[in-house]
Structure formats: C-alpha cells, structure tokens
Amino acid sequence: MKKATFILLTAAILAGCGKEEAKTVAATLSDPALVSPAAELVAQIKLANVTSQPVSETLRVPGSIDFDKQRLARIGATITGRVTEIDAVLGQSVKKGDVLARLNSSELSTQQLAYLRARSVLELNRRNAERAKALFDADVIALAELQRRQSEYQISVAETRAAADQLQLLGVTPAAIERLGREGAVNSLMSVVSTLSGVVVERKLAQGQVVQPADSLFVVADLSSLWAVAQVPEQQISRVQEGQSVVIEVPALGNEKLWGKLVFVGQTVDPDTRTVLVRTALDNRDGRLKPAMLASVLIEAKPVDRLVVPAAAVVRENDIDHVFVAEVSGAFRLVKVKLGVEQGGQRVVLTGLKGDERIVVEGAFHLNNERNRKLAEGS
Numbered sequence: 001m002k003k004a005t006f007i008l009l010t011a012a013i014l015a016g017c018g019k020e021e022a023k024t025v026a027a028t029l030s031d032p033a034l035v036s037p038a039a040e041l042v043a044q045i046k047l048a049n050v051t052s053q054p055v056s057e058t059l060r061v062p063g064s065i066d067f068d069k070q071r072l073a074r075i076g077a078t079i080t081g082r083v084t085e086i087d088a089v090l091g092q093s094v095k096k097g098d099v100l101a102r103l104n105s106s107e108l109s110t111q112q113l114a115y116l117r118a119r120s121v122l123e124l125n126r127r128n129a130e131r132a133k134a135l136f137d138a139d140v141i142a143l144a145e146l147q148r149r150q151s152e153y154q155i156s157v158a159e160t161r162a163a164a165d166q167l168q169l170l171g172v173t174p175a176a177i178e179r180l181g182r183e184g185a186v187n188s189l190m191s192v193v194s195t196l197s198g199v200v201v202e203r204k205l206a207q208g209q210v211v212q213p214a215d216s217l218f219v220v221a222d223l224s225s226l227w228a229v230a231q232v233p234e235q236q237i238s239r240v241q242e243g244q245s246v247v248i249e250v251p252a253l254g255n256e257k258l259w260g261k262l263v264f265v266g267q268t269v270d271p272d273t274r275t276v277l278v279r280t281a282l283d284n285r286d287g288r289l290k291p292a293m294l295a296s297v298l299i300e301a302k303p304v305d306r307l308v309v310p311a312a313a314v315v316r317e318n319d320i321d322h323v324f325v326a327e328v329s330g331a332f333r334l335v336k337v338k339l340g341v342e343q344g345g346q347r348v349v350l351t352g353l354k355g356d357e358r359i360v361v362e363g364a365f366h367l368n369n370e371r372n373r374k375l376a377e378g379s
Helices: 002-015 019-030 106-137 143-169 174-183 364-378
Strands: 046-049 051-055 058-067 072-075 081-086 099-104 189-193 198-203 218-221 225-233 245-250 256-265 275-283 294-300 304-310 315-317 320-326 332-336 338-343 346-351 358-362
Touching: 051 346, 081 106, 106 143, 106 174, 143 174, 225 294, 245 275, 275 294, 304 358, 315 364, 320 364, 332 364, 358 364
Parallel strands: none
Antiparallel strands: 046 358, 051 304, 058 225, 058 294, 072 218, 081 099, 099 189, 198 218, 225 275, 245 256, 245 294, 256 275, 304 346, 315 320, 320 332, 320 358, 338 346
C-alpha cells in the first residue's frame, strides 16, 4: 500500500513539472544525498568556491625530557686501580674538581718511580756536562768528550719531560709532580675528580672494585638546562626546520605548556622507526623538569597551501563531516569529507573535495533539515 502511494505521489509530482524540472526531481527522489530546496530556502543560501590558502598546521609528536648532552660528563679513572674510598652518592650536587672516589694503583707508583729515576739521571748528567765544560776549557779533555756528555744531558732532559708527561696523563697535576721531585715521596693513591659542576646521576663502582681507564664510574649532569626530544615521522619532516616555535606539554606537570624553539633537526632517518630526531632546549633552573619525563611536542609547521572550507559550511551527519556541493541542475549534493581541526574559522580539507566545487557556506544546516524532511516524507 505504501509503495503504491509513493508511486502515485512521484507520478503526480513529475506531471506538475517541466521536462528539466522533472529530471531534477526524479534524481532527487532516487538519490538521498541530493536535495532541491524551495525558492524561499534558496534565498537563505550563500555559495562560495572552495579555496586554498597557506595553512600552518601544528604537528603533535610524542617526546620526552632528556639530559642536555653538552652539559653531561662521564667520569672514569685515568689508571688501573682498586677502589679504596667512595665520596659521592647518587643525587649529590658536586662542583668541578670535587673528589668523587679514591683508588690505590701500583701503576701510579711504578710511574712515579720512573719519574724519580729520570730526574736522578738528569741531575747526574747535568753535573757531568758542567764538569766536562770546565775540563774542556782547561784543555784537559777533547771536544768529542764534551759533546758526548752534553748529549747525554740533553737525552736525560727529554726522558724526564716524557716521564712527567706520562704522570700528567695519569691525572697527576704539575704541582704534584714538582712536589714529588722535591720530596721524593711516592704516593699510590689517585683521586677521581668531577670535571663538571652538577648532580651525580649515575654511579657504577663499589668498594674494592678494580677499575680500568675505559670504565665509566660516574655520570655528572648540569640539570639547569635540559632537552625536549621527539621523533617526527619522515612524511612530515619537510615541514619542520630549526628555529620553529614549539610547545611542550608535560603530563607530570599537569600538561603545563612550556615554550621554546627547535634547536636541532636531524639529518638522518631512523631505519627502524622511520622518524627524524628533533630537540629543543629548556631552562630548568627551578628543577621541576626531570630527565625521562614523558612529553608531547607541538611543532608549528611551515605554512603550506591547502584546500579549506569555512567551519559554518560543515554539516555533521552520523558522526561524519559533510558539505553541500552545488550541482549544475540547481540541486545540492551532500558530500562526505574528511577535515582537519578548525583554525581561524576554517577547516583544512583532507579528502572529499578537488578544489573546483562551489559549496554552501551559509544555510547548510537548514538545507540538511530540508533534505532529511523530504527523505522522511518519501519513506
């Protein structure tokens, strides 16, 4: 019965229309996405062409807080030795030159003895050279003998200097070397000192442990400045460059916004994650930020030309965005689109439009109500 009524209604409508109007009405009745509004509704509708404009989108990428690697020192021993004393603990603030640990090293003793022997030979050869000069002036010895003793003295000078340099490589200061030469007291204890003012963030040694020069015993970091690092997908890296403004949101701080600028954009792509490393520097003199905290990095990307539609043109239907596109016939088609977030009253078109359409920018809501009303009547 309902089907027969619909057929009679359709026939009556088509009979009361002209040929072109009949085609439009027939298409509207058969296509639920099309609507042909009455003249009074058309007067309330405003059309505009789909346009493109430079859009600066904000990229949101996951990141974290990290140490400023330029303010980080890995400190080890300069010699092989056994740990006899540990002075620094995790979290302790230290200054440059503070003693972190002490070692007992036979290697240090051996090198000190070598230096003392070299100084002794140097003094002996110095005296021999001076005596030879006096004897040569008195015509007691030949020139060749004088030159031999002077040569031995010069060799002793070089050997003593080399022994002192070796002690400095082991971490002995020039003042301590000079004191060793004067006093002749061999000391097998060596101090491991901090090369940076900061906080001890790692400690990798125990009492009695034998350590090597290649071992990292302490890590000291200056936490007054930290990095926020993130990995940008390679598809988006062309829109990122040094100097761009960024906003960092740290969940541990209640997503408080921290402002900065990109100071580094990587030159290589990680083959495993297909991302590029970026970072920004953050002031942390108040100590609220901690390394390894999670963060979201919002990067204001370079503007690029994108298709946009006014936010007022968007119709939300079944949780999907749509716009009405004007047809040549005078009807309007509801077209599904995928849009970006609203920026300044405009929404970026991701998919659904080509750019040559005319769309309804005012009155879309009423036009959709009319479409729904006709669909309800037709059913």
